[in-house]
Amino acid sequence: MKVTLTDQEDITVVEVVGDIDSKTAPEFERSARQATDQNEKIAIDLTAVEFMSSAGLRVLLMVYRNIKAQNGKVVLAGVSEDIQDVMSTTGFINFFTIVGTTGEALSILKQS
Amino acid sequence: MATDIRIDYYPTHEQQGIKFRRGHVLPFGATMVPNGINFSIYSSEAIDCTLVLFERGEAQPFAEIRFPEEFRTGNVYSMIVFDLDYERLEYGYRMDGPFKPEEGHRFDKSIILSDPYAKAIGGRDTWLAEPNWDNIYPYRSRLVFEDFDWENDHPLETPIEDLVIYEMHVRGFTQHPSSEVKNPGTFAAIRSKIAYLKELGINCVELMPIYEFDEWENSRENPVTGGLIVNFWGYSTVNFFSPKAGYAATGKFGMQVDELKTLVKELHRNGIEVMLDVVFNHTAEGDHRGHTISFRGIDNKTYYMLTPEGYYFNFSGTGNTLNCNNPVVRNMVLDCLRYWAADYHIDGFRFDLAAILGRDQNGAPLSNPPLLESLAYDPILAKCKLVAEAWDAGGLYQVGSFPAYGRWAEWNGKYRDSVRKFLKGDEGLIGEIAQCIQGWPDLYYYRGPTASINFIACHDGFTLYDLFAYNEKHNEANGEHNNDGGNDNHSWNCGVEGETDDAHVNQLRHKQIKNALSILMVSQGVPMILSGDEMGVTKFGNNNTYCHDNELNWVDWNLLDKNADIYHFARHITRFRRAHPVLRSRTHFQHRDYAGSGYPDISFHGTQAWHADFSASSRCLAVMLDGAHAKSGTIQDDTIYIAMNSYWDALYYELPQLPNGRSWHLAVNTDMPSGEDIYPVGLEPKLEEQGRFLVGGRSTVILVGK
Structure with missing residues (x-):
């Protein structure tokens, strides 16, 4: 798994490539924390993530809680149907705005 | 960070590349702690205990760590193991001790035992997916995240x-x-x-x-x-x-x-x-022919009611009987229910064959069963509904x-x-x-x-x-x-x-x-x-x-x-x-008018008003619940009249008279075809004939007086 952070004006885009499980979740968490320290608007691009375990979902929820405490906003982009299914069944999906592409995520965040 | 200076966050022992140290005796089970996992399990008769660690789904364990003698406190073995992948981990125990069924002991260290306090079990992850029948450890203890985001949820505490x-x-x-x-x-x-x-x-x-x-x-x-x-x-x-x-x-x-x-x-x-x-x-x-999964290999004599010969009492009709009024088992049951009430926000429990929970270690019914008393007075369970299936298979x-x-x-x-x-x-x-x-x-x-x-x-x-x-x-x-x-x-x-x-x-x-x-x-x-x-x-x-x-x-x-x-x-x-x-009272009827409405809270009727036929050949009963007595007279409800007729022919039921200004309305008549058998609340039609009602054979009629 690889995480890349890119700033676009006041938005930080977190791009993840590879599976997020309990082995890689700590690294994802570190990068996500760095992103939430930088900005209150976060787009997380999960287009290249095929599998996300419980630990990964918990990092997403941590980001949400962190951003919400700062009155910011987080948008997820490119979440696979399988992962959305798990998120829906386990209740995680209720916390997130989910869109198809990073472009859509950016336009939502710019308006907010 | 302050947490890093705690010395118990660092290992003291190492074996097979696994780092560990003495653990905390409480809580029982496996718990995530900083840098590691705390394992704690008890057995009153074991002489030795080994922690067995698996990568999820693997046939063989990647490590087995015997609890050093100094890690035992009383009958409890505890250990913190560091750097484990808690999401991929499956764990179990081997317990050594005597195998003497006639004395109640069934220790067998060749078997890997599931933790009674495990918070999730692996091995039957998908319903009826064919398991590997040669698995040396079929029901595998796992850890779970206990950080669910309940937001503002709370058990409802509905009366x-x-x-x-x-x-x-x-x-x-x-x-x-x-x-x-x-x-x-x-x-x-x-x-x-x-x-x-x-x-x-x-x-x-x-x-x-x-x-x-x-x-x-x-x-x-x-x-x-x-x-x-x-x-x-x-x-x-x-x-x-x-x-x-x-x-x-x-x-x-x-x-x-x-x-x-x-x-x-x-x-x-x-x-x-x-x-x-x-x-x-x-x-x-199961019974003496059953499989050892957990309890019987850990502490057979504690967990089960045994006959003097070491066989299992069978008050449940299914082979064995949990020894619920043993203080150790009682605590496990209490810990368990507290966990479900606190961590899962469960509103109530219905106890299967609950009469067993009132038996002592030899199966005799107790007049004051400690388990039932503990549950009734427990502060965490205080608002939970407790419901007993108040019988068992032992008569x-x-x-x-x-x-x-x-x-x-x-x-x-x-x-x-x-x-x-x-x-x-x-x-x-x-x-x-x-x-x-x-x-x-x-x-x-x-x-x-x-x-x-x-x-x-x-x-x-x-x-x-x-x-x-x-x-x-x-x-x-x-x-x-x-x-x-x-x-x-x-x-x-x-x-x-x-x-x-x-x-x-x-x-x-x-x-x-x-x-x-x-x-x-x-x-x-x-x-x-x-x-x-x-x-x-x-x-x-x-x-x-x-x-x-x-x-x-x-x-x-x-x-x-x-x-x-x-x-x-x-x-x-x-x-x-x-x-x-008026249908949902917390207290019993008093069969008198304590609300000053002129009617008793409940009255019995039949084919004649104010005269119920309780004789052996009767199949008719009508009941009137006075709305002024709803919830012990604290709420004003409509008066409700229920006529039940289990006789095979239709019979006229004389209706009790309502106070001036009120009249009977039809809520239910099961003798009528759909559409006329029940009317939505508030839309009940007024009866043309207020003095009597023809109740069909094998029918029920409910009237609302308003």
Whole structure:
């Protein structure tokens, strides 16, 4: 798994490539924390993530809680149907705005 | 950071590349701590204990660490192991000690044992997925995240008298293709049926066992049908703290805990409580011929009631009996229920064969059972509903006498039998029906009507439809030559055994179902219906379907169309109950006018007003509940009159006179075709003739005086 952070004006885009499980979740968490320290608007691009375990979902929820405490906003982009299914069944999906592409995520965040 | 300077966050020992140190004795089980996992387990007789660690799903462990003697405190072994992948980890124990069954000891260190305090179990992750039968460790203890985001959720604490309980099997509820849900047979699928549950008007689901069990237990080919006989109902616990993974769509990802908690949260958001049917009377380990999974290899003598020869007492009818009033086991049960109440926000518990929980270590009934007392006075469980199935398979029958400590309610088996016999047309039941309607003060004088959980059908025995479609049980498919299941069904087939095209018979069956639902919903106490009875589900006369993963247990949602009239009736009669506080009293009737309305709180009538016929040959009873006495006279409700006629012909019932300005309105007449059999609350038509009502044969009429 690889995480890349890119700033676009006041938005930080977190791009993840590879599976997020309990082995890689700590690294994802570190990068996500760095992103939430930088900005209150976060787009997380999960287009290249095929599998996300419980630990990964918990990092997403941590980001949400962190951003919400700062009155910011987080948008997820490119979440696979399988992962959305798990998120829906386990209740995680209720916390997130989910869109198809990073472009859509950016336009939502710019308006907010 | 301050946490990093704690010295217990660093290892002191190393073996096979695994770093560890002395652990914390409490809490028992496996708990995430900074940098590692704390393991703690107890055994009163073991002489040695080894922690066994597996990578998820691997055939062989990657490490086995013997607890150094200095890691033992009393009978508790504890250890912190560092740098484990908590999401991929499966763990178990080996316990060394004597194997002397005649003395009660069954230690065998060649077996890897599951942790009684594990919070999830791996191995049966997907329902009926063929397991690896050569697995050296088939039921694997796992860790779970205990950080669920409940937001502002809280157990609902609905007054128990306001509940309408819906007894449901998680898989059976949505497994039938007609349920048309995304993940059939799962916790997630129940969530997608919440709108339906609300429409039906129930406000509490009671889930049949959801603690991890093995659906493969005693599985075999069905000699009659050729299909597979399985443990469908799940009254055979493998682990008390773990939800059944096979009931979760995400069980294969190990996320059953999140899925179940999400279900509870969503049900709560919709005003529906969650009660669990819990089985603390025995475990899945069976008798002396059974498998060692956990308890018997850890502390056989502590966990089980044993005969002097070291065999298992069998008060449960399933091989063994959990030794619930042993102080150690009692604490485990308490820890378990506290965990479900606190971590899963469960609203109440129904205890299977609860009479066993009042027996001592030799099986003798206790007058003051410590376990039942502990549960009743526990601060964490203080607002949970506690419901006992107040009998066991060893002949202890405690309906009306279960040690209640002001807290416990009971499944009222007498209510079930009396209403069944009355509806079937038996004589000599008017006195008992009067008790049923009142929440049975003869049984629960000091405990109040809320001690009585009223039901006419439940998972055990006939469905409500089958009660009026079969005289005899038809359990051939169970493979025991129709010898299993009860014979005291008090059922009547209305003229034809089983399915028929005879319109008259079918009409009568539907009417009887509506009679049953009517009586249930106007009785004081707490009504419970079996899932599917609201649409007339059938098990084709099988009254003991514990072993079938097929249409015998799957609710067929097509019946909503076929029996639309039953469903229509059911969802309006639940609303009727919920609209009328006079039906939901917390205290017993006093049979006098203490509210100054000119009428007693309850009065009995018959074909003549103010004169009920309690004689042996009578099949008629009418009851009037005075609205001024609702909730002990604190709320003004309508006056409600219920006329029950189990005689086969129509009879005129003389109606008691209402105060000036009020008149009788028709809420229910089960003798009428759908559309005129029940009227929505507030839309009841006024009776043209206020002095008497012609109550059809085998019919129930409910009037509202307003």
